[in-house]
Amino acid sequence: MNARMPIFKYRLLSAITGIALLGAASQASAVENIKIGTVVWVGQAPFYLAEKLDFFKKYNLHATLQFFSDPALIPSAMLSGAVNAGTLTYDQVLTYNAKKIPQRVVMPIDFSYGGDAIVADKDIHSVADFKGKSVGYSPNSTSEFLLTYALQSNNMSYKDINPISIDGQAVPGAMVSGSLPVGVTYAPYITKLTDMKSGKFHVVYSSKQAPGLIADVLVVDQDQIDKHPEAVEGMMRAYLDGMKYLQAHPDESAKIIAPILGVPVSDVKQQLSLVYNVSLKDMHQSFEQNSSTKSLWGSGKIIGDILIKNKQITAIPDIRQTYNDSFVKKIENSPGE
Numbered sequence: 428m429n430a431r432m433p434i435f436k437y438r439l440l441s442a443i444t445g446i447a448l449l450g451a452a453s454q455a456s457a458v459e460n461i462k463i464g465t466v467v468w469v470g471q472a473p474f475y476l477a478e479k480l481d482f483f484k485k486y487n488l489h490a491t492l493q494f495f496s497d498p499a500l501i502p503s504a505m506l507s508g509a510v511n512a513g514t515l516t517y518d519q520v521l522t523y524n525a526k527k528i529p530q531r532v533v534m535p536i537d538f539s540y541g542g543d544a545i546v547a548d549k550d551i552h553s554v555a556d557f558k559g560k561s562v563g564y565s566p567n568s569t570s571e572f573l574l575t576y577a578l579q580s581n582n583m584s585y586k587d588i589n590p591i592s593i594d595g596q597a598v599p600g601a602m603v604s605g606s607l608p609v610g611v612t613y614a615p616y617i618t619k620l621t622d623m624k625s626g627k628f629h630v631v632y633s634s635k636q637a638p639g640l641i642a643d644v645l646v647v648d649q650d651q652i653d654k655h656p657e658a659v660e661g662m663m664r665a666y667l668d669g670m671k672y673l674q675a676h677p678d679e680s681a682k683i684i685a686p687i688l689g690v691p692v693s694d695v696k697q698q699l700s701l702v703y704n705v706s707l708k709d710m711h712q713s714f715e716q717n718s719s720t721k722s723l724w725g726s727g728k729i730i731g732d733i734l735i736k737n738k739q740i741t742a743i744p745d746i747r748q749t750y751n752d753s754f755v756k757k758i759e760n761s762p763g764e
Protein backbone atom coordinates (compact mmCIF):
# COMPACT_ATOMS: atom_id res chain seq x y z
CA MET A 428 0.00 0.00 0.00
CA ASN A 429 1.13 3.52 -0.68
CA ALA A 430 1.76 5.65 2.38
CA ARG A 431 -0.13 8.84 2.85
CA MET A 432 2.33 11.22 4.41
CA PRO A 433 0.97 14.67 5.36
CA ILE A 434 1.55 16.38 8.71
CA PHE A 435 -1.66 14.62 9.64
CA LYS A 436 -0.24 11.13 9.36
CA TYR A 437 2.44 8.82 8.08
CA ARG A 438 0.98 5.46 7.19
CA LEU A 439 0.09 3.03 4.46
CA LEU A 440 -3.23 2.37 3.27
CA SER A 441 -2.23 3.57 4.32
CA ALA A 442 -1.04 2.30 7.79
CA ILE A 443 0.10 2.93 11.78
CA THR A 444 1.63 2.16 15.23
CA GLY A 445 3.65 -0.94 16.17
CA ILE A 446 3.83 -2.26 19.67
CA ALA A 447 6.66 -4.58 20.50
CA LEU A 448 6.93 -6.94 23.38
CA LEU A 449 10.65 -7.47 23.81
CA GLY A 450 10.48 -10.77 25.58
CA ALA A 451 9.08 -11.76 28.93
CA ALA A 452 10.54 -10.39 32.11
CA SER A 453 12.44 -12.80 34.29
CA GLN A 454 10.56 -14.51 37.05
CA ALA A 455 12.36 -12.30 39.52
CA SER A 456 10.89 -9.17 37.94
CA ALA A 457 7.22 -8.16 37.99
CA VAL A 458 7.65 -5.79 35.06
CA GLU A 459 7.68 -6.65 31.36
CA ASN A 460 9.39 -4.32 28.91
CA ILE A 461 7.38 -3.43 25.84
CA LYS A 462 8.67 -1.39 22.98
CA ILE A 463 6.06 0.49 21.03
CA GLY A 464 6.91 1.19 17.45
CA THR A 465 4.57 3.89 16.23
CA VAL A 466 3.82 6.33 13.44
CA VAL A 467 2.77 9.96 13.60
CA TRP A 468 -1.02 9.79 13.42
CA VAL A 469 -3.61 11.55 15.55
CA GLY A 470 -5.60 8.33 15.91
CA GLN A 471 -2.78 6.94 18.05
CA ALA A 472 -3.10 9.78 20.59
CA PRO A 473 -4.27 7.48 23.42
CA PHE A 474 -1.03 5.51 23.10
CA TYR A 475 1.02 8.72 23.21
CA LEU A 476 -0.75 9.72 26.42
CA ALA A 477 -0.39 6.25 27.92
CA GLU A 478 3.36 6.38 27.35
CA LYS A 479 3.92 9.99 28.46
CA LEU A 480 1.76 9.58 31.57
CA ASP A 481 3.06 6.05 32.27
CA PHE A 482 -0.32 4.35 32.34
CA PHE A 483 1.45 1.08 31.45
CA LYS A 484 3.04 0.91 34.91
CA LYS A 485 -0.33 0.07 36.42
CA TYR A 486 -0.27 -3.18 34.42
CA ASN A 487 3.33 -4.13 35.29
CA LEU A 488 4.61 -2.95 31.93
CA HIS A 489 7.43 -0.58 31.03
CA ALA A 490 6.70 0.99 27.65
CA THR A 491 8.70 3.21 25.33
CA LEU A 492 7.67 4.52 21.93
CA GLN A 493 9.78 3.99 18.83
CA PHE A 494 8.60 5.86 15.74
CA PHE A 495 8.63 4.30 12.28
CA SER A 496 8.73 6.72 9.35
CA ASP A 497 7.37 3.97 7.11
CA PRO A 498 4.56 1.83 8.57
CA ALA A 499 5.15 -0.74 5.84
CA LEU A 500 8.13 -1.88 7.89
CA ILE A 501 6.07 -2.85 10.92
CA PRO A 502 4.66 -6.23 9.75
CA SER A 503 8.07 -7.40 8.57
CA ALA A 504 9.61 -6.18 11.83
CA MET A 505 7.05 -8.29 13.67
CA LEU A 506 7.88 -11.25 11.46
CA SER A 507 11.61 -10.92 12.12
CA GLY A 508 11.11 -10.62 15.86
CA ALA A 509 12.41 -7.06 16.02
CA VAL A 510 8.95 -6.13 17.28
CA ASN A 511 6.13 -8.42 18.22
CA ALA A 512 2.99 -6.34 17.89
CA GLY A 513 1.79 -3.31 16.00
CA THR A 514 -1.11 -1.16 15.04
CA LEU A 515 -1.66 -1.74 11.36
CA THR A 516 -4.30 -1.06 8.80
CA TYR A 517 -6.46 -4.07 8.06
CA ASP A 518 -5.17 -4.43 4.49
CA GLN A 519 -1.76 -5.22 6.00
CA VAL A 520 -3.33 -7.87 8.22
CA LEU A 521 -5.11 -9.47 5.26
CA THR A 522 -1.94 -9.43 3.17
CA TYR A 523 0.18 -11.19 5.78
CA ASN A 524 -2.51 -13.69 6.76
CA ALA A 525 -2.94 -14.53 3.07
CA LYS A 526 0.72 -15.57 3.24
CA LYS A 527 -0.13 -17.81 6.23
CA ILE A 528 1.60 -15.47 8.69
CA PRO A 529 -0.49 -15.52 11.91
CA GLN A 530 -0.79 -11.86 12.89
CA ARG A 531 -4.04 -11.28 14.79
CA VAL A 532 -6.15 -8.19 15.38
CA VAL A 533 -6.83 -7.96 19.11
CA MET A 534 -8.47 -4.53 19.24
CA PRO A 535 -9.80 -1.83 16.92
CA ILE A 536 -8.03 1.49 17.49
CA ASP A 537 -9.53 4.22 15.33
CA PHE A 538 -11.11 4.87 12.00
CA SER A 539 -11.11 7.83 9.69
CA TYR A 540 -14.19 10.00 10.23
CA GLY A 541 -13.94 12.65 7.55
CA GLY A 542 -10.17 12.54 7.33
CA ASP A 543 -10.43 10.99 3.85
CA ALA A 544 -12.76 12.46 1.26
CA ILE A 545 -13.77 12.73 -2.38
CA VAL A 546 -13.72 16.40 -3.35
CA ALA A 547 -15.31 17.72 -6.54
CA ASP A 548 -16.16 20.85 -8.49
CA LYS A 549 -19.25 22.54 -7.05
CA ASP A 550 -21.34 21.57 -10.09
CA ILE A 551 -20.79 17.87 -9.29
CA HIS A 552 -23.34 17.14 -6.58
CA SER A 553 -23.24 13.38 -6.05
CA VAL A 554 -21.27 10.21 -6.71
CA ALA A 555 -23.67 9.48 -9.58
CA ASP A 556 -22.41 12.68 -11.21
CA PHE A 557 -18.92 11.14 -11.45
CA LYS A 558 -20.09 9.15 -14.48
CA GLY A 559 -17.87 9.94 -17.44
CA LYS A 560 -15.67 12.24 -15.35
CA SER A 561 -11.96 11.98 -14.60
CA VAL A 562 -11.48 10.94 -10.97
CA GLY A 563 -8.03 11.14 -9.42
CA TYR A 564 -6.93 8.78 -6.66
CA SER A 565 -3.86 6.96 -5.40
CA PRO A 566 -4.04 3.22 -6.25
CA ASN A 567 -3.39 0.72 -3.46
CA SER A 568 -4.25 3.26 -0.79
CA THR A 569 -7.00 4.49 1.50
CA SER A 570 -8.12 6.62 -1.44
CA GLU A 571 -8.85 3.54 -3.54
CA PHE A 572 -10.74 1.89 -0.68
CA LEU A 573 -12.98 4.93 -0.23
CA LEU A 574 -13.60 5.45 -3.96
CA THR A 575 -14.39 1.76 -4.50
CA TYR A 576 -16.92 1.77 -1.67
CA ALA A 577 -18.52 5.02 -2.87
CA LEU A 578 -18.94 3.64 -6.39
CA GLN A 579 -20.29 0.29 -5.18
CA SER A 580 -22.77 2.06 -2.88
CA ASN A 581 -24.13 3.88 -5.92
CA ASN A 582 -24.28 0.80 -8.18
CA MET A 583 -21.29 2.03 -10.16
CA SER A 584 -17.84 0.71 -11.02
CA TYR A 585 -14.55 2.01 -12.36
CA LYS A 586 -15.95 1.44 -15.86
CA ASP A 587 -18.27 4.40 -15.22
CA ILE A 588 -15.42 6.86 -14.60
CA ASN A 589 -12.08 7.81 -16.10
CA PRO A 590 -9.61 6.71 -13.38
CA ILE A 591 -6.53 8.92 -13.00
CA SER A 592 -3.58 7.79 -10.88
CA ILE A 593 -2.40 10.66 -8.70
CA ASP A 594 -1.03 11.00 -5.17
CA GLY A 595 -3.43 12.50 -2.64
CA GLN A 596 -1.06 15.37 -1.91
CA ALA A 597 -1.09 16.36 -5.59
CA VAL A 598 -4.88 16.37 -5.91
CA PRO A 599 -5.40 20.02 -4.83
CA GLY A 600 -2.95 21.34 -7.43
CA ALA A 601 -4.52 19.29 -10.21
CA MET A 602 -8.03 20.39 -9.27
CA VAL A 603 -7.11 24.07 -8.96
CA SER A 604 -5.43 23.93 -12.38
CA GLY A 605 -8.70 22.68 -13.87
CA SER A 606 -7.26 19.40 -15.12
CA LEU A 607 -9.13 17.26 -12.59
CA PRO A 608 -12.81 17.69 -11.64
CA VAL A 609 -12.90 15.01 -8.91
CA GLY A 610 -10.14 13.87 -6.57
CA VAL A 611 -9.72 11.63 -3.55
CA THR A 612 -7.49 13.08 -0.85
CA TYR A 613 -7.09 13.35 2.92
CA ALA A 614 -6.48 15.86 5.70
CA PRO A 615 -4.98 18.43 5.62
CA TYR A 616 -5.34 18.54 1.82
CA ILE A 617 -9.14 18.39 1.94
CA THR A 618 -9.40 21.85 3.49
CA LYS A 619 -6.83 23.26 1.07
CA LEU A 620 -9.62 22.86 -1.48
CA THR A 621 -12.79 23.38 0.52
CA ASP A 622 -11.53 26.49 2.33
CA MET A 623 -10.68 28.34 -0.89
CA LYS A 624 -12.39 31.73 -1.10
CA SER A 625 -13.73 30.88 -4.54
CA GLY A 626 -15.96 28.21 -3.04
CA LYS A 627 -15.33 26.16 -6.16
CA PHE A 628 -14.83 22.81 -4.41
CA HIS A 629 -16.79 20.76 -1.90
CA VAL A 630 -16.81 17.31 -0.31
CA VAL A 631 -19.16 14.92 -2.12
CA TYR A 632 -18.33 11.78 -0.14
CA SER A 633 -16.14 11.10 2.89
CA SER A 634 -15.06 8.41 5.30
CA LYS A 635 -17.91 9.55 7.57
CA GLN A 636 -20.15 7.64 5.18
CA ALA A 637 -18.00 4.51 5.41
CA PRO A 638 -17.11 4.32 9.12
CA GLY A 639 -14.56 1.61 9.81
CA LEU A 640 -13.45 1.09 6.21
CA ILE A 641 -10.25 3.05 6.81
CA ALA A 642 -9.22 1.78 10.22
CA ASP A 643 -6.24 1.16 12.45
CA VAL A 644 -6.13 -2.03 14.50
CA LEU A 645 -3.83 -3.40 17.20
CA VAL A 646 -2.17 -6.55 15.92
CA VAL A 647 -0.18 -9.14 17.86
CA ASP A 648 1.63 -12.26 16.69
CA GLN A 649 -0.10 -15.49 17.69
CA ASP A 650 3.11 -16.46 19.47
CA GLN A 651 2.85 -13.39 21.72
CA ILE A 652 -0.80 -14.11 22.43
CA ASP A 653 0.14 -17.63 23.51
CA LYS A 654 3.20 -16.67 25.58
CA HIS A 655 2.37 -13.20 26.96
CA PRO A 656 -1.42 -12.78 27.22
CA GLU A 657 -1.13 -10.58 30.34
CA ALA A 658 1.12 -8.13 28.49
CA VAL A 659 -1.28 -8.00 25.53
CA GLU A 660 -4.18 -7.27 27.86
CA GLY A 661 -2.11 -4.72 29.78
CA MET A 662 -1.19 -2.70 26.71
CA MET A 663 -4.84 -2.65 25.67
CA ARG A 664 -5.94 -1.45 29.10
CA ALA A 665 -3.23 1.24 29.13
CA TYR A 666 -4.44 2.43 25.74
CA LEU A 667 -8.01 2.63 27.06
CA ASP A 668 -6.75 4.62 30.06
CA GLY A 669 -5.11 6.99 27.59
CA MET A 670 -8.41 7.37 25.75
CA LYS A 671 -10.22 8.14 29.02
CA TYR A 672 -7.64 10.81 29.84
CA LEU A 673 -8.02 12.33 26.38
CA GLN A 674 -11.76 12.63 26.86
CA ALA A 675 -11.54 13.97 30.41
CA HIS A 676 -8.62 16.37 29.86
CA PRO A 677 -8.70 17.56 26.23
CA ASP A 678 -6.63 20.71 26.79
CA GLU A 679 -3.87 18.98 28.74
CA SER A 680 -3.89 16.13 26.22
CA ALA A 681 -3.49 18.52 23.30
CA LYS A 682 -0.33 19.94 24.86
CA ILE A 683 1.16 16.44 25.09
CA ILE A 684 0.04 15.33 21.64
CA ALA A 685 0.96 18.45 19.64
CA PRO A 686 4.78 18.05 19.74
CA ILE A 687 4.47 14.44 18.63
CA LEU A 688 2.25 15.36 15.68
CA GLY A 689 4.42 18.37 14.92
CA VAL A 690 1.48 20.78 14.87
CA PRO A 691 0.37 23.74 17.01
CA VAL A 692 -1.65 22.87 20.10
CA SER A 693 -4.60 24.72 18.56
CA ASP A 694 -4.68 22.26 15.63
CA VAL A 695 -4.90 19.08 17.70
CA LYS A 696 -8.63 19.22 18.42
CA GLN A 697 -9.43 19.80 14.75
CA GLN A 698 -7.35 16.76 13.78
CA LEU A 699 -8.99 14.65 16.48
CA SER A 700 -12.41 15.51 15.02
CA LEU A 701 -11.45 13.70 11.81
CA VAL A 702 -10.94 10.33 13.49
CA TYR A 703 -13.01 8.20 15.83
CA ASN A 704 -11.26 6.23 18.54
CA VAL A 705 -13.47 3.19 18.99
CA SER A 706 -14.94 3.07 22.49
CA LEU A 707 -14.75 -0.11 24.56
CA LYS A 708 -18.52 -0.56 24.36
CA ASP A 709 -18.38 -0.50 20.54
CA MET A 710 -15.29 -2.65 20.00
CA HIS A 711 -17.33 -5.83 19.66
CA GLN A 712 -18.77 -4.45 16.40
CA SER A 713 -15.42 -5.01 14.69
CA PHE A 714 -15.72 -8.76 15.20
CA GLU A 715 -19.39 -9.25 14.31
CA GLN A 716 -20.04 -11.20 11.13
CA ASN A 717 -21.96 -8.78 8.92
CA SER A 718 -21.48 -6.51 5.90
CA SER A 719 -21.04 -3.27 7.86
CA THR A 720 -17.80 -1.40 7.23
CA LYS A 721 -17.40 -1.24 11.01
CA SER A 722 -16.93 -5.01 10.94
CA LEU A 723 -13.71 -6.67 9.84
CA TRP A 724 -15.92 -9.05 7.89
CA GLY A 725 -17.54 -6.23 5.92
CA SER A 726 -14.48 -4.05 5.38
CA GLY A 727 -12.35 -7.15 4.80
CA LYS A 728 -14.45 -8.20 1.80
CA ILE A 729 -14.14 -4.76 0.19
CA ILE A 730 -10.42 -4.41 0.91
CA GLY A 731 -9.69 -8.03 0.04
CA ASP A 732 -11.30 -7.70 -3.38
CA ILE A 733 -9.11 -4.66 -4.09
CA LEU A 734 -5.99 -6.55 -2.99
CA ILE A 735 -6.90 -9.41 -5.33
CA LYS A 736 -7.59 -7.02 -8.22
CA ASN A 737 -4.18 -5.44 -7.66
CA LYS A 738 -2.52 -8.88 -7.47
CA GLN A 739 -1.29 -8.39 -3.90
CA ILE A 740 -3.06 -11.54 -2.73
CA THR A 741 -4.65 -14.41 -4.62
CA ALA A 742 -7.52 -15.03 -2.19
CA ILE A 743 -9.04 -13.38 0.88
CA PRO A 744 -7.91 -15.29 3.98
CA ASP A 745 -10.45 -16.66 6.44
CA ILE A 746 -11.53 -13.48 8.27
CA ARG A 747 -12.11 -15.42 11.50
CA GLN A 748 -8.44 -16.40 11.50
CA THR A 749 -7.29 -12.76 11.29
CA TYR A 750 -8.44 -11.76 14.76
CA ASN A 751 -8.67 -12.81 18.40
CA ASP A 752 -11.53 -11.08 20.19
CA SER A 753 -11.02 -12.78 23.56
CA PHE A 754 -9.15 -9.81 25.06
CA VAL A 755 -11.86 -7.32 24.13
CA LYS A 756 -14.50 -9.65 25.60
CA LYS A 757 -12.52 -10.02 28.83
CA ILE A 758 -12.00 -6.27 29.22
CA GLU A 759 -15.65 -5.56 28.38
CA ASN A 760 -16.69 -7.95 31.16
CA SER A 761 -14.17 -6.46 33.60
CA PRO A 762 -13.34 -2.91 32.46
CA GLY A 763 -11.63 -1.88 35.68
CA GLU A 764 -11.67 1.68 36.97
